Amino acid sequence: MHSGRAGSSRRYFAVTWLANNMDQAHIRNFSIIAHIDHGKSTLADRLLQITGTISEREMQEQVLDSMELERERGVTIKASAVRMQYQAHDGQTYEMNLIDTPGHVDFSYEVSRALQACEGAILVVDATQGIEAQTLANLYMALEQNLDLIAVVNKIDLPAAQPDEVAQEIEELIGLDAADVLQVSAKTGQNVEQILEAVVRRIPPPRGNPNAPARALIFDSHYDSYKGVIAYVRVFDGTIRKTDVLRLMASGAEIEPVEIGIFNPDMQPIDVLTVGEVGYIATGLKTVRECRVGDTITQAANPAPEPLPGYKQAKPMVFAGFYPSDNDDYNDLRDALEKLQLNDASLVFEPETSQALNFGFRVGFLGLFHMDIVQERLEREYDLDLLATAPSVEYQVVLRSGEVLTIHSPADLPDESAIAEIREPWMAIEVFTPEEFIGPIMDLVTKKRGIYTSMEYLDQKRVLLKYEIPLAELIVDFYDRLKSATRGYASLDYHFLEYRPEKLVKLDVLVNKQPVDALAMIVHQDEAFHKGQRLVSKLKRLIPRQLYEVPIQAAIGKHVVSRANVKALRKDVLAKCYGGDVTRKKKLLEKQKKGKKRLKMIGNVEIPQEAFMAVLRLDDDD
């Protein structure tokens, strides 16, 4: 966790020059844009090493990714910022602020704010892979922010590297001269210093008025239990002093900073952050929601007339019910969610009651990846045994009365007779693929109710496909299917488009004649019958035989579309015991009992956890 850095023993190597404020002309603020696995973190490590920001001894692989999960998944979840000192070939010393960005499309708003804090960006492309959709999406964002770009082909040490071809591709796609594309190996350090020189020469120093009222952009934050929320800021105008009373322009909160400082890479307190600089403000605030990414910090006594542009509140797109497997863990789950929320302003949750699963929470996420991370952190860092329902999107339900409801769970859908219209979120997606996979991708998108928008050849072999697709389809195994249909070659980017009215119906699932709210789903009318059948046959396989026969039905309203029976269990008894080995018998029974405990008792039917995720795998061929 970020907070772990604050008091760490690494601080001793901090050197005094860092505390001195640089004149604007000697500051460079930049970030690195790369697709997952293209070597962004390795490059960041190498830059820290070359600039002496971190000693060899303290060199830890991928210093910037401090969460355990990040390290395991090899992706950056939260942005981070670090100040480096670099003595350039022109003999002058520069203050280089590297602002790290999250590497997943779920966090594209955070990426955009991190990019806003920069004047330039290093585009890293894997010499063995070429450009991917994700890279392109972030790149477009960088271009929108008018950032100056330095293109870098990485991993040239690999035998399969094709640096010249990739440089050519960069020229064709982005219009950067292939001759200016740097060819490096972050792993071996080869040519990495050229990047620093390019940053000095090609990325402009920050503009901004040192005498104007202060404006600092919050581009990230983390919660520290001693200092409250730590806002990561870039000063655009004026000066921020430790002694100032500050105001957050969107939330209106006023704070007296506990501390201000810089990252080198540990937090190091200083007295002043001046125009163009990147650093932190320890706000003392209790939650990151009072200190949102994108907000502008100014002086309360002399506020800026206008905040910096572009603030919006990140909005959860995907919702799922999280229930403790053991009802006694409800409070622990709430505490854990609250703790995660301290550091994650886009995580929302509210209590939810399910007839089937008792007390839990409906949790909102930026996307499925975000959901995965939250679930894993709850299970690993907080040691909770969770039952997650299949994810759902946010629907707008227009009632006959004219009232519009927003619902996050199929269980909340009102009675059919009261509904005038249901609207669901649609997304615009971009798929970047070698051309031989166009057919399979078209098939996949069509199956998922997607609509073709356009196709663009990026070079002779690679194509950018654009579609519109309901988010509800996107969150069900779309990405996995895309990957398998294209042998992993295609990459995907998406953003919200609009709400559209669709013919949607609620598919209820009845187990032993009782509707199980946690199994209900909202589906398109045309697919309801088919999906109902698939779901019932899936559930029939997943629900173990019980002492009674258990009918499983899928129904739309009162109309049953599919039915199957889980036959009653007839035989379940241990063989005779061998030579009086009672212990072995007991162990087998204990094992069986443990397995039984993992089942969720709904009515008098025991349902395994996998059943609640079955809706995600309705298209499987088994």
Place this chain on the structure above:
Amino acid sequence: MHPTSHSDPAADAGSPPPDDAALALYLHIPFCHVHCTYCSFNVYTRRERLIRPYMAALRREIALVAAGTSRAALSVYFGGGTPSLVPADEIRATLEACGRAFALTDKAEITLEVNPEAADLDLAGLRRAGVNRLSIGMQSAHESELKLYARLHTQSDVEHMVRRARAAGFDNLSLDLIYGAPRQTLRLWQESLRAALALEPDHLSFYSLTIDEGTTFERWLRSGRIPLPDPDLAADMYEWATDTLAAAGFEQYEISNWARPGKASRHNMQYWRCRPYLGFGAGAHGYAAGIRYATVLKPEDYIARIEAQSAPGPFPFSAAVDWVERIDRKTAMAELMIMGLRLTGEGVSYTDFARRFGISLDSVYGPAIAPLKAAGLLASDPDGRLRLTRRGRLLGNQVFMAFL
């Protein structure tokens, strides 16, 4: 002892075993010519040269353990493995050792497990040595099934063995059969059971096939060479057997065991009543003085340990003991239920439970029992006993789990 003579106080499942309660003796013979494909027991092939030193060690262990107690033994059971690989003179010497050690009465039940192919087994010699019950591993009457199990005998070997045993004076013969096996049909099962009944056994044990870890069957199942048996078909086989045996005059006294009146195995009853028994040999299990224990698995290790033991240990331990579990009161209660309910005839007596543990069965297990009664798996009978119902016998695990 009559399995259904519920009024016989000696047959009560719950009465506390007094310190001088008679013991059952289990002697494990871990040697086999061939490892059966379904078997996960502690057995070893190509170790026949160890038989004589092993039997000597067994006798030594018996004497060492007996030194710590003055209790009598009511049964001896040579189980395996393949006890019929052991020469009759070794069996005789071992039984003599048991007699010297534990005051073995004439009434003691002395069982030897026998493989049907042991054509030159000295049955008369065994009978003279005191063996009075043979448990014959018939398994199936069908050659195809016997081959699948890697058994070395044929159905005519079984018939021959039974005839010779009767001629040698054995009046208590048990046959073992396997049901619920891969590719076994109801018809094949019916034919095997009928063939077994035609041999007029006194006792029948049915082994409901489970595919255990580490067996050849498990490997075959994974590679697709055999299918997973259908549990519903196994249930049909069991139901048919239950009816057929009742009609043939057999009494069911345990989930897997049927006997002619008076021929229930006293030795096995000891396990299910949670009464004390001693395990001798490699990988043997015992339960005495509130302790469950097991001995070292490998016969070589067993022999070495026993040979190295110079003096008796605390009862019931020998130097071969490798694993111990002290059974606390709560566990003892659970075990009494799990084991006692397997006894379909006598079940678990409410009064005996209360006498043994000083607390009523209902106050301990009432909430666990109620839903099982409601589901029709358990019944409290007017004679003050809790028993599995007919349906409950096939769903025993669902019942037993409730007591853990």
